[in-house]
Amino acid sequence: MPRVADALSLARSQGRAALVPYVMVDRARTRRLRSVVEAALEAGASALELGFPFSDPIADGPILQATADRALSNGTDWTDLVESLEIASALLPTAVMSYANPFWRHGLDRSLPSIARAGASGLIVPDLSLEEA
Incomplete structure (x- = not known):
């Protein structure tokens, strides 16, 4: 599987925008994840952003905060991310x-x-300082 950077470069070289949908990891929805990703692929997605829930998502809006809360209440943990x-x-x-x-x-x-x-080929950590990156 190509890396995220390669997928974005390919889209750029083809003169098109890259569609990169976001999906929150949620133990209660893992069995449906394959069909969600397949639908994203059929819709033209170049890559995927897989979110891991956190109890204090300060950089997220209310919808992602609620989604993270729901995932955590469903018992989502590191094994679900993997x-x-x-x-x-x-x-x-x-x-x-x-x-x-x-x-x-x-x-x-x-x-x-x-x-x-x-299989991760990219990592986004919005609250990591430049010094820690």
Whole structure:
């Protein structure tokens, strides 16, 4: 599977916008994830942004905050992220979007390698400072 950067470069070279839909990881919806990603692919998606819920999503609007709350109330955890990433990245280049805290809490020595093995080809951490990046 090509990397997210490659998918975006291809869209640019073809003179078209890249469609990159966002999907929140949610344990209650994992079994439907493949069909959601397939629909995104059929609609012309170049890549996918897979969000991992966090309890204090300060950079998100009310819809994503509510979605994160629902996912967390469904018991979504790191294993759900890895499973969802394996499903999604088999179909589309996939970037993970999460706040820094879940990575620190899970342990950087475990979290980053686990999402890389699961197929992540990009990472968005909106609350990471430039010094920490």
